[in-house]
Amino acid sequence: MKLWASRFHSDISKETLDYTETVDIDKRMIRSDLWASLAHVLMLCHQRIVPMQDGRALVKCLLRMFDDSESGRLRLDRALEDVHLNIEAELIRQLGLEIGGKVHTARSRNDQVVTDTRIYIREEIIKLCEQVLRFGLDLIGKAREHGETLMLGRTHSQPAQPISYAFWLTSYSSILLRDAERLLNAYTTVNKNPLGACALAGTSFPIDRQITTRLLGFDQVLLHALDATSSRDFMIETAATLAILMSNISRLCEEVVCYSGFEHAAFDVGDSFATGSSIMPQKRNPVVAELARARSAVVYGSLFELLTVVKGVSLGYSCDLQQDKPPLWRALDTTKATLSILNSQVLAIKYDPYRAKQGCWNTFCTATELANHIVQEGNMSFREAYDIVGRTVKELVNESRTLADAERVKELLMLNGVEIGIDQIEHVTDPGRVLMRQQSPGGTGPKAVVEIVRAVSSDLTHLLENCREKSAAVRTSLDCTLRIAGEFINGHELFALLAY
Ligand code: ARG
Numbered sequence: 001m002k003l004w005a006s007r008f009h010s011d012i013s014k015e016t017l018d019y020t021e022t023v024d025i026d027k028r029m030i031r032s033d034l035w036a037s038l039a040h041v042l043m044l045c046h047q048r049i050v051p052m053q054d055g056r057a058l059v060k061c062l063l064r065m066f067d068d069s070e071s072g073r074l075r076l077d078r079a080l081e082d083v084h085l086n087i088e089a090e091l092i093r094q095l096g097l098e099i100g101g102k103v104h105t106a107r108s109r110n111d112q113v114v115t116d117t118r119i120y121i122r123e124e125i126i127k128l129c130e131q132v133l134r135f136g137l138d139l140i141g142k143a144r145e146h147g148e149t150l151m152l153g154r155t156h157s158q159p160a161q162p163i164s165y166a167f168w169l170t171s172y173s174s175i176l177l178r179d180a181e182r183l184l185n186a187y188t189t190v191n192k193n194p195l196g197a198c199a200l201a202g203t204s205f206p207i208d209r210q211i212t213t214r215l216l217g218f219d220q221v222l223l224h225a226l227d228a229t230s231s232r233d234f235m236i237e238t239a240a241t242l243a244i245l246m247s248n249i250s251r252l253c254e255e256v257v258c259y260s261g262f263e264h265a266a267f268d269v270g271d272s273f274a275t276g277s278s279i280m281p282q283k284r285n286p287v288v289a290e291l292a293r294a295r296s297a298v299v300y301g302s303l304f305e306l307l308t309v310v311k312g313v314s315l316g317y318s319c320d321l322q323q324d325k326p327p328l329w330r331a332l333d334t335t336k337a338t339l340s341i342l343n344s345q346v347l348a349i350k351y352d353p354y355r356a357k358q359g360c361w362n363t364f365c366t367a368t369e370l371a372n373h374i375v376q377e378g379n380m381s382f383r384e385a386y387d388i389v390g391r392t393v394k395e396l397v398n399e400s401r402t403l404a405d406a407e408r409v410k411e412l413l414m415l416n417g418v419e420i421g422i423d424q425i426e427h428v429t430d431p432g433r434v435l436m437r438q439q440s441p442g443g444t445g446p447k448a449v450v451e452i453v454r455a456v457s458s459d460l461t462h463l464l465e466n467c468r469e470k471s472a473a474v475r476t477s478l479d480c481t482l483r484i485a486g487e488f489i490n491g492h493e494l495f496a497l498l499a500y
Pocket of ligand 1: 022082109110113319321322323
């Protein structure tokens with residue numbers, strides 16, 4: 001029997017059930033639903049809406065179900081549509097309609113489902129945020145050994161200027177720091193309590209929404225009942241944050257794919273992150289990075305699915321909104337798995353500084369520094385120096401030479417009226433030495449990178465601490481609810497218990 005059957009003449013068809021039920025999707029929210037139900041019943045008793053005796057029976061059952069859910073013994077029945085009706089039906093099965101039927105006083109599935117979702121995703125957000133921060137710190141750990149390791153920096157995907165491998169690695173730490181900040185902002189949006197909004201309009205029962213807010217570890221009440229039950233922007237914001245994160249990740253993947261190519265051969269992605277070709281024996285394809293790059297599509301798709309599900313749905317719950325969880329779950333799972341494997345992939349990359357050095361010498365990437373030197377030594381404007389070096393590079397390319405040919409560079413500069421000694425030329429065209437000179441704040445010079453490492457790792461560590469505090473607070477709220485519930489069924493006075 002459906003809990004709502006009384007108004008109906010007949011049951012739904014199997015096809016309708018298959019089309020509408022969400023048990024498989026809701027499974028993840030069992031614990032959240034039980035926790036929220038415990039908090040709700042404790043509040044109902046505290047407010048004398050439900051008699052203590054009945055409340056104790058409900059809480060006892062809910063606690064047992066909580067244990068069963070932990071050990072995987074709590075099974076949900078598809079025929080009961082969703083997690084909420086499953087849990088209510090189980091209470092009624094065990095306690096009868098007279099007592100079990102009291103759990104749903106001053107509550108609706110409409111406030112229940114958003115409460116459960118918020119409880120579930122806030123933990124996922126924090127776990128993801130910790131993953132992002134640890135990834136950022138791992139990159140920094142790797143960077144510490146590579147402050148003077150040359151890498152060819154690019155713009156337009158073309159050789160541009162020498163940078164250090166540490167500079168490249170820490171650029172992604174700096175990016176991931178922002179992703180973590182965005183996740184924590186999403187957490188703030190998510191961690192508000194919609195419970196007590198009921199179906200859409202609140203209730204005539206004298207509920208206390210502060211009690212459930214505290215027990216459930218929410219930062220504050222989400223006050224407006226119609227907004228609380230109708231809005232899904234907290235889910236959209238979370239998915240958008242994940243989409244931005246995946247966009248950043250896809251750029252890292254692109255660089256891994258590109259730099260592990262034979263032409264650059266600066267990165268070796270490692271055998272455990274590559275697969276071979278079925279026909280070309282020489283191939284080793286960086287498939288992990290390729291797939292991770294493509295998985296951004298899954299998360300963008302999820303974001304668009306969510307946006308489209310919610311678009312144009314009038315306020316007040318509509319079943320359209322039930323379609324919100326599959327894309328969000330998918331976005332969370334995909335991002336989590338991608339971060340995990342990519343973190344391992346990047347840590348495993350073997351870097352070949354020799355190839356990078358060759359690349360730097362062969363690609364005129366110190367031409368800018370040669371121009372800078374002419375500005376400083378030759379009392380010339382930058383544009384004049386730029387033109388002279390431009391002409392010099394054009395001629396060297398014609399002659400199939402590089403800036404490594406200091407004698408020829410000297411002659412060509414002389415033709416343009418610039419006189420520089422051979423050792424000075426060698427000094428300002430050597431990629432390794434040029435790297436050492438780029439010491440402006442935020443630049444690639446080793447001292448500047450030490451400063452970047454200090455600033456970014458301090459921020460990452462600070463946010464990691466912030467995440468730990470948040471998950472500890474959530475855990476404490478759950479422990480507190482379970483303890484109060486346990487003491488309540490053992491006969492302790494609820495008013496004293498809830499006055500903590
Ligand atoms: N399973 C529903 C969902 O996921 C819960 C809310 C259902 N409310 C309703 N009035 N049918 O959105």
